[in-house]
Amino acid sequence: xxxxxLVIEGNIGAGKTTLAQMISERYQTKLVLEQFADNPxxxxxxxxxxxYSFPLEMAFLAERYNQLNRELSHFELFSPFxxxxxxxxxxxxxxxxxxxxxxxxxxxQFFTIIYDKMPKPDLYVYLHKNTDLLLKNIxxxxxxxxxxxxxxxxxxxxxxxxxxxxxxxxxxxxxxxxNDIDFVTRTVDFEKIVQTIFDKTYNKEITRVIL
Numbered sequence: 001x002x003x004x005x006l007v008i009e010g011n012i013g014a015g016k017t018t019l020a021q022m023i024s025e026r027y028q029t030k031l032v033l034e035q036f037a038d039n040p041x042x043x044x045x046x047x048x049x050x051x052y053s054f055p056l057e058m059a060f061l062a063e064r065y066n067q068l069n070r071e072l073s074h075f076e077l078f079s080p081f082x083x084x085x086x087x088x089x090x091x092x093x094x095x096x097x098x099x100x101x102x103x104x105x106x107x108x109q110f111f112t113i114i115y116d117k118m119p120k121p122d123l124y125v126y127l128h129k130n131t132d133l134l135l136k137n138i139x140x141x142x143x144x145x146x147x148x149x150x151x152x153x154x155x156x157x158x159x160x161x162x163x164x165x166x167x168x169x170x171x172x173x174x175x176x177x178x179n180d181i182d183f184v185t186r187t188v189d190f191e192k193i194v195q196t197i198f199d200k201t202y203n204k205e206i207t208r209v210i211l
Contacts, residue, residue: 004122010126010129013137014137015178021033022184022190023194023197028079028080032067034084039056042056043144046145065118068088072119088114089115092111126176171204172202172203174209177208
């Protein structure tokens with residue numbers, strides 16, 4: 001499959017950044033990683049969501065736009081394609097689960113102004129894991145501010161993603177059920193993912209694959 005812009009997405013703890021890095025290393029591509037650690041409101045948000053949700057989401061919106069606009073605006077001569085561990089729509093998915101209705105309505109106005117100008121991926125890959133596995137992965141990596149993440153919060157984010165998938169038809173979406181594989185430590189599992197992504201052609205629809 002010919003790709004210029006590949007997105008790897010997933011809930012918190014799904015392994016999207018790791019997979020994006022592994023694919024980039026395999027194919028020597030340009031890699032775009034979300035700079036979430038630079039958001040000063042993130043630790044505060046997990047401690048007090050009600051107070052810090054709006055500044056958090058606005059800060060993410062600005063940073064994601066600036067980064068993607070900068071990274072995707074020019075062609076890399078020696079890179080076969082670009083792979084990213086997030087897509088701009090992520091901003092709206094998280095915001096609808098963290099903001100109050102009036103805040104969300106205001107936020108969406110800013111988002112809509114920007115979204116139509118953003119490049120669309122040739123393929124959007126979503127890594128699906130059940131909530132217990134997400135929590136396990138979050139605990140293993142041991143980020144202090146993530147200790148406040150709850151099962152209920154992760155479940156809301158998952159529902160937000162799947163609700164979004166049903167509404168969009170701008171590009172192909174490939175949902176990979178990764179509950180029973182470990183592509184980090186098992187080469188055969190990584191090869192399964194690579195083959196599924198690159199050896200097939202996907203139309204502008206949702207395709208679900210259990211690995």
